[in-house]
Amino acid sequence: MNTRYIAGLSLAVMASGFLITLFLPHNSTWVFLLQGGFEAGLVGGIADWFAVTALFRHPFGLPIPHTSLLLKNRDKIVNSLISAMENELLNKESIENKIKKLNLFRLVSAEITKLIRQKKIRTSIVELLIQAITRLPLEKAVPLIQSGITAYIRELDMKNGVNTVMTRMMNQGYDEKALDYILHEAADWSARPDTRMLLGRLASEKLNELRVGGLMGFAFQAFIGFMNEEKLGGILQNLLESGIRDLLAEENAYRSTIIREIRVRLFLLAEDDERLARLKELIADQIEGDKGQAFLHSRMEHIRAFILSKLQEDQQRGGRAVFAVYRFIVRKLNEHPEQAAAWEDRLTDYVVRLVEANHYRIGKLVKENLEQMDDATLVRMLEEKVGKDLQWIRVNGALCGFAVGIVLSLIQL
Structure with a gap:
């Protein structure tokens, strides 16, 4: 039942009771006691009605002094409310202490785990990634x-980079691997039949260009006449294959010399600033x-x-x-609890800084919302929130006045 109705009903009962006792015989003790109780209850109910009404508006619309207290002291009430919220109810210290006890990282991770377990959420995440990557403007990103x-290249210290x-590469043996790759390729090339013919033809042409006189020239011409291109090519091919096999052996001295020379040349290149x-x-x-x-x-585009x-x-x-990615991240965090603790501290510090930077907005928001209300709206809101409880003051005043009136009538008797 509406408390305003109950309060009005209590006042009406007291007024009706008082009027009725006026017309009853006064020689009865009970009538005397009831009249005193109803009279005092009527006075108490009216007094409390006046007090409660004076909080919100002028009783009967009359500008009686010290009435409509809420509207007259609106600014003081608003400022007191803001001060109470900022400094007592929602002060920064209490909010920060509460945040630090929440274990925000664990709470967030637990909520994410619940979401990730849902197939619909996972497919939605993938769909968002597809849309984001599809819409990525490569023509703007590439420049x-x-x-x-x-x-980066122009500012790069090439000397240190090349040396590193x-x-x-040398510590991991890439220079030897490169040499072995070249030797294997050369071995494959030298073993081909067309390579034999090519080597023989080149050797024959160069030998024919030589001019040697005397006895040595006679022996040289006899050698050329005895050898043809195929034989010369076979000899050179065998020599080349044998040399490559020797260089592929790790204990070969010539191999060590070549590798050492390669390394020297590479370091000389690294020292050549120009x-x-x-x-x-x-x-x-x-680029x-x-x-x-x-x-x-x-x-x-290919990567996309x-x-x-x-x-x-x-x-x-x-x-x-x-x-799988989320499970991998969780597993790594479980393996390194100190990292999870560091993330917890970072998240907590971030939220605390956010609260410190925006704490004033609480009072500002309350003030802005209250300033947007006109007097009638503010009074109606307060009556809806606390008016119901205040109406019981009227009921209690009437009942208490009735009881006090009976006691005073007894004393009078």
Whole structure:
């Protein structure tokens, strides 16, 4: 039942009771007691009605002093409410302490885990990734990437970079692997029949160009007459294959000499500032030109097509890759709890800083919302929130006045 109705009913009962007792015989003790109780209850109910009404408006619309207290003190009430919220109810210290006890990272990770387990969510994530990658403007991104790579190369310390790369290559034996690759390719080439004929023809032509006189010339001509192109090619082919086999052996002294010479040449190249500068400019110019832009664009398109194809395949499988990536991240965090703790601290610090920077907005928001309300709206809102409880003051005042009135009548008797 509406408390305003109950309060009005209590006041009406007191008024009706008082009027009725006026017409009853006054020689009865009970009539005297009831009249005193109803009279005091009527006075108490009216007094409390006046007090409650004076909080919100002028009783009977009359500008009686010290009435309509809420509207007269609106600014003080608003400021007090804002101050209470900012400094007591929602002060920064209490909010920060509460945030620090929440374990935000664990809460967020737990909610993400619940979402990732749903197939619909995973496929939605993949769909968002597909749309984002499809809409990625490569024609705008490529020039930025191109200029970034070019600037990086021009500012790069080639000497340190080349020394580092070469040292790593040598430590991992890439110089020997490169030499072995070249020797194997040379062995394959030298073993071909057409290589034998080519070597024989070259040797025959060069021998015929030689002019040797005397007895040595006679012996040389006899040797040329005895050897044909095929025989010369076979001899050279055998020599070449034998030399390559020897160089492929790790214990071969000539192999060690060649590798040592390669390393010396490489380090000399790394110390040649002029040559490195020309190399750096050559690389930068190649990347900066139209050909470099076209190459980067084609590579980026190829990468995008590859990623999209993989994402589409994963979307058809229900986003398993998304779950796999998330599971991998969780496993790594479980293996390194100190990293999870660091992330927890970072997230908490970020939220705390966010609260500190925006705490004033709480009071500002309350003030703006209250200022948007006119007097009638504000009074109606307060009556809806606290008016129901205040109406019980009227009821209690009437009942208490009735009881006090009976007691005073007894004392009077």
